[in-house]
Amino acid sequence: MQTVTSVDGTEITYREAGTGPPLVLVHGGGLGESLWTHLRPQLVTDTTVVAPYRRGHGPSGDTAAYSLGRESDDISAVVETIDGAATLFGHSFGGLCALEAARTTPVERLVxxxxxxxxxxxxxxxTLAAEMETLLEAGERRRAMALYLRKATGLERVDHLLTPEMLDHAEIAVRQNRAIERYRLDDTLDLSVPTLLLLSEDGPAHLRDGVRTLHERLPNSRLVELEGMGHQGIVTDPERVAATITAFVEK
Known part of the structure; x- marks a missing residue:
């Protein structure tokens, strides 16, 4: 593993593997860099996969003060340490972090x-952040994370996802959701980098609507709907997701 120091002094750890043009993977909430267990093997033969642990996850550092801007700075620090022009891929909350990073840091492509x-x-x-906080204050950690996962994934049954690692990240999930709730998408986005937007057929309605709105406001984006797939397609159908990413990277 390697580390890079972010703007605020936080140490961000990342793993690098594979050969080819650099591809930075930015994970969403809960499982950290281990989320790429299924997807990474499909990508390392065609790209150099750089997978950071976002702040507060795994061996990466953290600070009491938190903001989406700090998350964006962390990703930018990783991108800037890489040799060659990188493609930036973000999933879920990691996608929002990647979007913000791409607005200030040059990347080859954005997915x-x-x-x-x-x-x-x-x-x-x-109201998810407030609802989770209320449950945590009442000692209902499992219920708080179950609520979060149902909202985030669109799944009704999430018991299989409530691992000890996931439960440990309840407070991080709250601060992420607060950042999401406060974020406002600009009416116009000065971001000309070629962007691929992936939309799952069975994903949550609020995420599907967000992707379509983002597509309308980006000047250079392409929208692809992944049929028969949900928000966790990077786990349930990594081969198809990887093929879609690789085809875009190789253009």
Missing amino acids: LYEPALLVGNHRDDA
């Missing part, structure tokens, strides 16, 4: 799989 972006009534009515 976003259902970034955690709330628009319209989804944003106006968002």
Whole structure:
């Protein structure tokens, strides 16, 4: 593993494997870099996969002060340490972090799989962070994370996802959701980098609406719907997701 120091002094750890053009993978909430267990083997033959642990995950550092801007700075620090122009891939909340990083740091391409972006009534009515906090204060950690996972994935049954590691990240999930609820997508985005937006057929409605709105506001984006797939397609069908990413990278 390697480390890079972010703007605020936080040490960010990342793994690097494979050969080919660099591809930085930015994970969402809960499982950290280990989320790529299924996807990484499909990518390392064609790309150099660089997978950071976001702050507060795994061996990466953290700070009491938190913001989406700090997450963006962390990704930028990783991208800037890589030799060659990188493609940036973000999933879920990692997609929102990657979007913000790409606005300030040059990347070759950007791929976003259902970034955690709330628009319209989804944003106006968002209360997940507060609901989770109430449950945590009542000692209901498992219920708080079950609520989070149902909202994040669109799945009704999430017991299989409630691992000890996932439960340990309840407070991180709260701060992420607070950042999501506060985020406002600009009416126009000055981001000309070629962008591939991945939309799953069975993903949560609020994420699907966010992706479509983002597609409307980006000047150079392509929208691909992954049929028969949900928000966790990187785990359930990694071969198809990897093939879609690789085809875009090789253009």
